Each structure stands twice: as C-alpha cells, then as structure tokens.
Amino acid sequence: MPVTPADVAVGLDHVYKTYGGDQPVVALDDVSAVFTRGTATAVTGPSGSGKSTLLHCAAGLDRPDSGTVRIGTTDLSSMSEKRLTELRRSRVGFVFQAFNLVGALDVEQNIMLPSRLAGRRPDRAWVAEVIGRVGLGDRLRHRPAQLSGGQQQRVAIARALVARPEVIFCDEPTGALDTRTAADVLALLREAVDRFGQTVVMVTHDPVAASCADRVLVLADGRIVRDMPQPGAERIAEHLASPARRPSVASREG
DSSP: OOOOGGGEEEEEEEEEEEEOSSSOEEEEEEEEEEEETTOEEEEEOSTTSSHHHHHHHHTTSSOOSEEEEEETTEEOTTOOHHHHHHHHHHHEEEEETTOOOOTTSOHHHHHHHHHHHTTOOOOHHHHHHHHHHTTOTTOTTOOGGGSOHHHHHHHHHHHHHHTOOSEEEEESTTTTSOHHHHHHHHHHHHHHHHTTOOOEEEEOSOHHHHTTSSEEEEEETTEEEEEEESOOHHHHHHHHHSOOOSOSSOEEOO
16 A cells, blocks of 8 residues: 555655765765654664664754655754754654663653653553553652663653654664563563554664564665565574665565
8 A cells, every 4th residue: 555644654765964074974875764653663784884873863863964854744854953852852752772761760750751841741541551561650769770671671661652752763772681671672662553553663783673573674884775574583684694785776575
C-alpha cells in the first residue's frame, strides 16, 4: 500500500551532513527515508557509518547541511532553536544508552520531567499505566543511583512514553545492559509499538536488538545500503559483516 502523508511519522529527504573543517568527514550522503507511524525501525551499520548522525538529524538534535527533515508534516529546517526545543519536548521522546536521568530527582520526578518542562498537565491514569507496564511502581521514590542499569533504562522508556510523543528515538538503548535485561527493554519497546501504537526509531549495533523491529535499515559510508522488512538476526549479522558500499540506490529486500 502506498504511504500517505498522514502515515509518515518522520521523513528525511536528500539529507547531507558533514563534520570537520579542511578535510570534512561525510556522515550522511544524500539520505532519504520515511518512517511510518505505528512501526519500529532499527538503524544499524558499522562504526562510523552515520547511523547516530541520522538519528540526531531525524530527531532535530542536529541540523543537516542540506536536505529536509520532517516530523509529521512539520519541516524542521527553518525552525529556530527555541521552536526546535519546544517540538522536541512536545512531539518527540528519547531513550539513550546512557539513560540521561537527573540524579537529584527520584523515579517519578524523572518520568514527569518532560511534561513539566513542556508545561503540560499529565494524564494521571496514563502515567499510572505506563509506570505499571515498566514495573516501577515500588521504585518511585528511588533516585537513579539506587537503581540497576535495567531499571534506569525502564525509567527512560517510561519518561518517553508518558509524553505520548509522535515518535520515540532510541540510541543504543540496550548497549549498556546485560543480555536478559536487554531482552526486557526490547520487549517494552515492542509493546510500545504493538499496544500503544507508538513509532520507534532505534539505532543499534546488535543484530538481535535490530531483529525485534519491523524494518531494518543498514548504513555504510553515510548511505542506506539495505532496507529490509523483518530480516532476522542472522541475516542482519551477515549484512553487518560485509555491508554493500556506496550504491546509488539502497537495496530493498522483501
């Protein structure tokens, strides 16, 4: 079925991004991609392939040199930093490998922080449901230092879900976790898509984590070289071991 504008959570169109001065490094080289609502997409590739840069540009954390990025129908390219900050607070959720929790705040305060910063009154029933789903009901008065890594990541996921964002961006969300805890975190993200209809875009180097997504994009040298629906961990690992190099059009597999 063709994708309509209403189906698009995030869209990148001919995005180009470089870093450095006299000898710039090309991080994204004419990247175009559409992430549809209510799906999970994993973005993977070798170190230095551009996957984190893609995430940061898509989330409005970094600006491309050229090309357009949209959240829904909103073009981020002409927005001021103030408007971008407001958009990130109201329409985007973030889950990072380092958790990014505020150490002076307890679990409940960390979860509610984005809503407070955006000046929104949270739906208490929804907050209670999210806290219940991530299994933190008995930890609400604990501070991050009193939690395990898996519990801290659950706080980060709850924080992202409570705001009901249009899209949740995850940068290596399981990279700092043991295998069992990582599986629990991936199950929570999967539930966010399947039960709550969220859109998840996840950067990961882990084929097992990537296999939990509906779709996998493989990057190499700043370009999308594979676009695969539910390929499975083994096939993802094969592509990561020998990714295609700088094709003119990404290979799509069905």
